[in-house]
Amino acid sequence: MPVKVGKYLIGETLGQGAFGKVKLGKHTETGVQYAVKIIEKKEIAANSMAANVKREISIMRQLHHPNIVNFHEVLISKASLFIVMDLVKGDELYELLRKRGHLTERDAKHIFGQLVHGVAYCHEQGIYHRDLKPENILLDATSNVKITDFGMSAMTGLVNEAGNPNALLYTACGTLYYCAPEVLSNSTTGYNGEKVDAWSCGILLYLMLVGRLPFESEDMAALTKLIQSAPVKYPKSMDPMAMDLISRLLEKDQHKRITVREARQHNWIPKPTGENGSTNAAVSSAAPSKVPPLPSAASAPAATQANM
Numbered sequence: 001m002p003v004k005v006g007k008y009l010i011g012e013t014l015g016q017g018a019f020g021k022v023k024l025g026k027h028t029e030t031g032v033q034y035a036v037k038i039i040e041k042k043e044i045a046a047n048s049m050a051a052n053v054k055r056e057i058s059i060m061r062q063l064h065h066p067n068i069v070n071f072h073e074v075l076i077s078k079a080s081l082f083i084v085m086d087l088v089k090g091d092e093l094y095e096l097l098r099k100r101g102h103l104t105e106r107d108a109k110h111i112f113g114q115l116v117h118g119v120a121y122c123h124e125q126g127i128y129h130r131d132l133k134p135e136n137i138l139l140d141a142t143s144n145v146k147i148t149d150f151g152m153s154a155m156t157g158l159v160n161e162a163g164n165p166n167a168l169l170y171t172a173c174g175t176l177y178y179c180a181p182e183v184l185s186n187s188t189t190g191y192n193g194e195k196v197d198a199w200s201c202g203i204l205l206y207l208m209l210v211g212r213l214p215f216e217s218e219d220m221a222a223l224t225k226l227i228q229s230a231p232v233k234y235p236k237s238m239d240p241m242a243m244d245l246i247s248r249l250l251e252k253d254q255h256k257r258i259t260v261r262e263a264r265q266h267n268w269i270p271k272p273t274g275e276n277g278s279t280n281a282a283v284s285s286a287a288p289s290k291v292p293p294l295p296s297a298a299s300a301p302a303a304t305q306a307n308m
């Protein structure tokens with residue numbers, strides 16, 4: 001039996017996060033379907049998440065871009081918080097990669113081009129996602145990118161874990177496979193949110209084109225070492241322009257690494273044409289190729305919320 005919350009009938013579960021579920025919500029007057037993220041108040045209290053949730057909502061309210069999931073409203077009941085967003089009717093990038101293994105260069109350009117435009121827009125607003133991974137990149141029915149889950153994000157000036165109003169951040173977050181080397185070092189100098197997202201974009205582009213992660217180990221210490229010091233190995237078949245872009249994003253020295261805004265100007269990135277931020281025709285329906293299974297964020301050694 002669907003539950004009614006405000007003017008929404010809450011239905012099937014669309015996805016499960018660490019602290020809550022995302023369910024289908026149908027507006028009883030308009031019939032429009034939404035995605036509703038439900039977080040139990042007791043979970044918020046038990047995990048001291050009140051500030052994080054407040055920040056996620058405030059950030060989502062600010063962002064209006066064709067490649068970012070659109071926020072509608074928040075409802076609060078006695079026991080839960082309901083974040084109402086546009087429903088994205090397609091696969092996560094994670095699911096697409098699991099089915100296909102890797103993407104053709106054309107499809108990777110389509111998806112990565114939109115991702116870069118969405119992330120660069122966030123950076124222009126002073127917002128850093130800090131948890132870019134395939135599970136947080138949704139694709140609509142025509143494979144347009146919709147970035148979601150700003151639960152780890154940070155905002156210049158408004159939020160800085162060290163209470164410092166500059167752009168350097170001090171909390172390690174996200175998923176280790178996508179985590180920049182400077183976040184994993186024991187530095188007390190902080191790091192730049194823009195460069196951290198740029199690194200994650202580099203990992204994502206490598207993953208889309210190659211079908212596996214550039215740094216992989218189930219052991220947290222070994223993985224940290226690989227991220228910090230191992231060179232990236234590129235397949236011989238990779239397009240030199242794509243390789244150039246990845247190597248600039250996966251530059252271990254954050255000071256030498258390009259920003260996502262700079263990556264947007266790279267020759268490999270298609271210029272946006274359509275009103276959805278689309279860069280070319282939708283992703284093709286190519287047959288899946290055989291590659292090793294993609295490690296999920298759930299199985300990744302987590303780097304979440306370790307104060308540095």
Ligand code: ATP
Nearest residue numbers: 014015016017018019020022035086087088135149
């Ligand atoms: P995490 O543990 O990664 O922090 P979370 O609790 O913050 O997760 P989300 O990552 O926002 O939750 O969403 C969990 C899943 O729900 C997504 O991976 C996706 O499958 C689904 N989902 C989220 N938002 C939408 C949406 N707008 N439309 C359709 N499905 C969605």
